[in-house]
Amino acid sequence: MKRLLKKEELNRLLLGLMKEYDVIAPIDEEGLILFRPVTKVEQVLWDYPNSLKPVKEFFLPPREVLFQFKRGKVQPANLSLKKRVIWGVRPCDARSLLLLDKVFLDSTQDVYYREKRKSTLLVGLSCNHPEKSCFCTSFASGPHHKEGMDLLIADLEEGIFLLESNSPEGEQLLKGRGKEVNKIDEKIRTKIKEKTERKIERKLKPSQFLERLTNGFDSSYWEKASRQCISCGICRYLCPTCHCFDIADEEGERVRFWDGCSFRNFTKMTSGENPRFGKRERFKQWYYHKFGYFKENHGVFLCVGCGRCLRNCPVKIDFSEVLQQLPAQAQTPAREG
Amino acid sequence: MENIYLPHSAIVKEIISETADIKTFRLTFEDERLQKSFTYLAGQFVEFSVYGVGEAPFCLASSPTRPGQIECTIKKMGKVTQAIHDLEVGDQVGIRGPYGNGFPLKELRGKNLVLVGGGIGLAPLRSLIQNVLDKRDEYGDVLIIYGAKSTEELVYQKELEEWENSPRVKMVLTVDPGGEDQKWQGEIGFVPTILEKVNPSPDNRMLITCGPPIMIRYVLLGATGEMGYRPQQIITTLEMKMKCGLGKCGRCNIGRVYICKDGPVFTYQQLKDLGNEF
Amino acid sequence: MLEQLRKKAKELLKNKEVEVIIGYQKSNNNSFTTPCFIESEDGVDRLTWDEHCVYNLSLYLKEVKGKVGIVAKGCDVKSIVALMQENQIDRDRIKIIALECQAQVDQEGQILEKCRTCQVHIPGMYDELVRSKTSPSKIESKESDKEYSVLEELEAKSTPERWQFWQRQFEKCIRCYACRQVCPLCYCSECISEKTAPQWILPSPSLKGNTTWNIVRAFHLAGRCIDCGECERVCPVNIPLRRLNKKMEKEIQTMFNYVPGLDSKKKPPLVDFRVDDPQEFIR
Incomplete structure (x- = not known):
């Protein structure tokens, strides 16, 4: 279903949602754009570059209690959640959840993730001002894609919004609101969409990645490409599709929390053995997991082109260029060590 | 649906001291129904929890052919294993699993076997050995080559004799040079060297090995060298840092596989196909 | 300054005084800089120097083996000194190409807070020094520019x-x-x-x-x-x-x-x- 809403009507929709659901939306929190629980329409940002943290934090939280133990009894965390809406999700982030589903909702379902997914509606906002670091169009997505959302809001500018449902729940939200969408509105929408897509200059050729990665596993290229890397966790943590975690016991609770393959102790065993000790190996693993192994196992790349890795890298590593420049032919093996 | 991260409560029934820093823990589940229904394959592993300290993966050293309890043989190494070693009979722990693929018993049936173990690496092999001995007719000759740094570090000492006296089983025990004592009657030398010396023919045989990485490496090289084993004839079980056991947490990812879910048992051929991170 | 920097870097590589030079280069979209590692004389032209050279490259000194040249600002040199004090690096294998630096700016073009109270526009230790030709008057001093x-x-x-x-x-x-x-x-x-x-x-x-x-x-x-x-x-x-x-x-x-x-x-x-x-x- 498609409907045309004015800004006031959209605000009314949001206000209505706030009464019924816990609403999470992008706000400016001391200079950081973050998705946070909101209670007032005025708090919500309308025109914003994508949030610092991806919405994965509401499904795979940075820290999550799996269960507690009290006097020898295991008490599972309360999984029931009030119905919630994440408002203003960008298409890239919405798509990332479909990729995470492949990991957490496979044959061994992760109940913590599943319950959060089940109780969350995604209301997306199309992206009219992509950043230089964005490259969603290279990964089967785009600034106006509705994949993974219940409802997509396309900003037609001048205070008019085209809303398009993408699920029965989304359709329910739209019913009886705004007015019908006519051909002219559709044309305007297409125009804006195409204009935005043209703004995304960063274009990758993913069709070549798999073969190049397969050939280049031992390439000296990785030694060079990884040199600037400082092995922090920013690109991993802020990536909407990175999902590696650690589990530990902390003060009567078993918690799971974000972890990343860039850290030297990620694969370090108690015996001291560490198959990916070197910076080059850790740097490389990220690419191989996202663009090699995940593709082989699930048929898609584990990347949505949101550009957060590029924007937030402390030493400005151009992650998409690292991929693009992967040599087509296998190179001489890298030096040992 | 089941919560995959929730361990089942189990009770420590017996603790067997194997060496100065290795103990075997015999456990039963608190829930009798679970105890009865809990099945697994030789070569699979469980996540073992000491509440308040943490969780770590250990292979099941017992055999599914001997139900009623499960056993893990654990070396004191870090935080979790220290806490496990501090356990006493009657203590409650958490177990979830079994995870992993286990040994390919179908492919082993009807074949002669050579089992090559080093140190605590005998634990998963023990599960297989018990399994084979309990279904003796299904398998061919069994050769066990087992070694440790010193005589004091050999595990399952009582059981080793029992195995040796089983039908169609040959045992070769060895200790690293300098690790022998005056009573020692076995071989002296590193496991890969002894394997080459015994030189079991690769005809209709599978070689299964587990031990420290350096030992595995030389066993693989030796066996596929002059001994003439094909990589498909060699099976090993890998160790890797794991947390979830279900292919989600990401740390045991090597090549396209997750050791916890697609392994830990691999043929040497499969390992070769994974690229050379191992 | 840039020309001089490249010249000195080239000499060091040519005379085999260093095997690699850690410096700054333009980032891919030219809007900022990124650290770079230069191993040959022809690579020297990649070196850049402007107010976007925020990184403290001494970070890499420990992992780069052999004889190494490093492009350093006054503040970076202080950390090289600190590393020497703690016996973490061998001064003999390091050639410091020091740069006179007025101030560095962040991605929004704001002068970094630390630069406002900088005492080491000219680095305190170096093997080569590249001086600035412009007079050091870039930062308008403010009342708030006291050290603490x-x-x-x-x-x-x-x-x-x-x-x-x-x-x-x-x-x-x-x-x-x-x-x-x-x-x-x-x-x-x-x-x-x-x-x-x-x-x-x-x-x-x-x-x-x-x-x-x-x-x-x-x-x-x-x-x-x-x-x-x-x-x-x-x-x-x-x-x-x-x-x-x-x-x-x-x-x-x-x-x-x-x-x-x-x-x-x-x-x-x-x-x-x-x-x-x-x-x-x-x-």
């Missing part, structure tokens, strides 16, 4: 207020460890945050663990941090880490009259004992 003025606001707060301020800051920490990873002086082969037996610091991002982590790090840097400000620059959630370190710096200066990173022969006060050390903490 950045601390005034915090020092005016009561202890509970200060605690509250930092709790709010540490709450944001996502434990990405970019602060540690970018710090030239965070070189421990095993960080206290990685230790599990005993586990000093809770590993997950919770207020408790985050507080311990950030405070332990600040303490470990006391008397060692040379104020390159890199930790604060890279923090993705904008924790004002420089203030923590600056406060420690001030305390150390008051107690021991010592500023780190200036004299490679001097021992940092917290690894040295003297009978006349202040003893006020024992009461």
